[in-house]
Amino acid sequence: MKGCGGEIAGLPCCTVIHGDCEDYLEKFAPGCVDLIVTDSPYGMNLKMQRKESRRIHGDDQFPVETIKQLIKLPRLASYFFCRWDNLWDHGDLPKPKSVIVWAKESGGGPGDTHHEHSRAYEVALFYPRLPEHKFICRPNDIISVPRTGNYLHTTQKPVELMRQVLEWYDFKTVLDPYAGSGSTLLAARQLKKHFLGFEIDQSNHAEAVHLIERPLVEEKSALSPDTQPRFFLDQM
Ligand SMILES: C[S@@+](CC[C@H](N)C(=O)[O-])C[C@H]1O[C@@H](n2cnc3c(N)ncnc32)[C@H](O)[C@@H]1O
16 A cells, blocks of 8 residues: 555554554654554454454454553554453553543444343543643543444444544544554544554455545535535545
């Protein structure tokens, strides 16, 4: 995939690398990216009912050791999407400053109908990096965005969700070490920011490249004169 020509930690910027993010971690010095916004495997061994859906690579565990290293890297903050029980199960994970909530609006998916509430939200662990951390203006900790339908990836996050997180910051670069179908990376591209992603699964990687490389069109509606233009895929 052709990037922007720049580099992040000696790697091509504005690309998604097909590989294991853990093999690259030592290249990243603290402060070499502004943000990490990612959605690692949750450790659920998830297998959806849909025939075409595949198991997620590495979903036998929440990657706590890697997350501990990633927390130290960004200049501003990191966000790790997960489930509430990932916090409970991993006592040696540093306590986040807080969690933010993705409220799925339309409710949760299938599951244990007798003993479990339908899961209508997911959380992201929020680790700000002091002293540099600063929001553009104080954001709410709940984002309400509809589910995606998971057509591109078993656990696909809405691009709108990732974009709202990124819009909290004045930043140049974002890293997503668990890119999946590329939601965070596409959100960065829509905002005209620099990004770098890793994805270990070949077909997810191909999906991410395909998504990110599609032409963007400028959103014409609802632009006030002092709003930066936003760019979206012409159709999904
Ligand atoms: C929860 S999914 C991310 C889904 C993504 N947010 C989306 O919207 O499509 C996690 C992804 O991390 C990938 N992955 C797992 N272990 C990895 C590793 N060590 N390095 C890079 N990618 C990895 C999996 O293949 C999977 O696609």
